[in-house]
Amino acid sequence: MRTLKKILRTCPKGHQYYKSSDCPTCPVCEAAKKPTEGFMAGLSAPAVRALQTAGMSSLKILSQHSKKEVLALHGIGPSSIPKLGAALKKEGLDFKN
Numbered sequence: 001m002r003t004l005k006k007i008l009r010t011c012p013k014g015h016q017y018y019k020s021s022d023c024p025t026c027p028v029c030e031a032a033k034k035p036t037e038g039f040m041a042g043l044s045a046p047a048v049r050a051l052q053t054a055g056m057s058s059l060k061i062l063s064q065h066s067k068k069e070v071l072a073l074h075g076i077g078p079s080s081i082p083k084l085g086a087a088l089k090k091e092g093l094d095f096k097n
């Protein structure tokens with residue numbers, strides 16, 4: 001049987017949190033980083049992080065990638081795609097075909 005061991009971690013900013021996975025993300029920093037405006041505002045924190053990590057920080061850059069490519073990013077769920085699609089359409093853009 002696999003046991004999930006919670007490990008107390010301290011992020012570079014000094015927040016302490018328990019994580020059972022090996023994902024080294026601090027929930028406090030994560031919440032602070034979450035954009036409140038722009039096309040990433042309605043997305044989940046992992047989705048935002050995935051886009052930022054991939055360098056897709058603007059709709060213009062996002063539009064140079066296909067839905068499939070964006071979905072393949074770790075942290076992007078299927079529910080993020082319609083939100084991103086709507087944001088792209090607002091700017092007259094779309095995912096790459």
Ligand SMILES: [Zn+2]
Nearest residue numbers: 011015026029
């Ligand atoms: Zn932190």
